[in-house]
Amino acid sequence: MERIRIELVTAINSRIFVVYHSTCKCYQFSILDKYGCTYDFPDIFYSAEAAQIKARKALSELSD
Numbered sequence: 130m131e132r133i134r135i136e137l138v139t140a141i142n143s144r145i146f147v148v149y150h151s152t153c154k155c156y157q158f159s160i161l162d163k164y165g166c167t168y169d170f171p172d173i174f175y176s177a178e179a180a181q182i183k184a185r186k187a188l189s190e191l192s193d
Contacts, residue, residue, distance in 0.1 A: 136177040139184075144191070146184040148177050158184040160191065 136156065137148040143163040151157045155173040158180045162168070170187060174180040 137181055139181075141185075141188060144188055146181075146188055148180045148184060150177070156180040158187075160184065160188060162191075 131152040133152060134150040135147060136150055137146075139146055145161045146158055147161070148156060148158045151173075153173065155175060156177050156179070157173060158170060160168040160170075168187075168191070170183075172180075172183060174183065
């Protein structure tokens with residue numbers, strides 16, 4: 130069974146973003162909105178911090 134590791138869960142303005150260490154040995158993120166829709170992003174990052182920065186930027190773009 131493949132494993133992922135949750136690194137960070139943050140809620141901002143009725144949305145949640147999750148940064149995780151994926152099975153491809155890199156960090157990725159997903160955003161969940163208040164309706165339960167999930168937005169998966171194909172970007173990969175080599176640190177959890179870089180994924181978090183991009184997740185916050187994507188979150189602000191979804192809010193516009």
